[in-house]
Amino acid sequence: MIKQIQNIAHFEEVYKEYYIPLVNFINKFLNNIENSKDVVQLTFVKIWQQRDVIDVKTSLKSYLFQMTKNTMIDYIRANKKHRSADDSMEVKSLEIIDHVHEDALDPYLVRQALDHCLKDLKPKAREIWELNKYEGLTYEEIANYLNISKRSVEDNISKISKMLKENLKNHPDLFD
Numbered sequence: 001m002i003k004q005i006q007n008i009a010h011f012e013e014v015y016k017e018y019y020i021p022l023v024n025f026i027n028k029f030l031n032n033i034e035n036s037k038d039v040v041q042l043t044f045v046k047i048w049q050q051r052d053v054i055d056v057k058t059s060l061k062s063y064l065f066q067m068t069k070n071t072m073i074d075y076i077r078a079n080k081k082h083r084s085a086d087d088s089m090e091v092k093s094l095e096i097i098d099h100v101h102e103d104a105l106d107p108y109l110v111r112q113a114l115d116h117c118l119k120d121l122k123p124k125a126r127e128i129w130e131l132n133k134y135e136g137l138t139y140e141e142i143a144n145y146l147n148i149s150k151r152s153v154e155d156n157i158s159k160i161s162k163m164l165k166e167n168l169k170n171h172p173d174l175f176d
């Protein structure tokens with residue numbers, strides 16, 4: 001169950017906060033504001049219908065953006081067959097999105113590999129990474145929260161990113 005959507009009032013708060021950012025996000029892909037609004041509406045309908053069974057393991061913001069992206073891909077597939085030959089250029093770009101989605105890495109395997117690499121980090125460094133990458137906090141927000149300098153946050157993220165890149169580049173579960 002989504003903790004932030006316990007009743008209609010909470011749902012409305014989430015809707016008001018994220019509707020415009022989600023429309024803008026999807027519009028970067030679709031370049032059609034009406035279709036982008038449709039996709040976001042469909043996403044919120046799904047969320048409301050499935051609110052009792054959805055289990056958010058990341059931040060609500062991350063979950064909403066990923067769910068909206070997935071809804072967009074479904075929307076594109078459903079509307080592909082209704083396109084005319086004049087839309088062939090747009091269809092080509094949409095096929096690229098489909099291809100990227102189909103070839104996407106399994107999020108469970110990625111998270112498992114990341115957790116394995118991060119387990120040996122110092123607790124503070126790991127917390128900095130998780131606050132930034134999993135919770136979506138900015139460097140400044142992390143610095144204020146942990147009472148450290150923004151530069152310290154930047155240095156930690158940079159070092160961890162380099163370490164992960166090196167450790168994961170040949171990971172057998174992630175790459176062929």
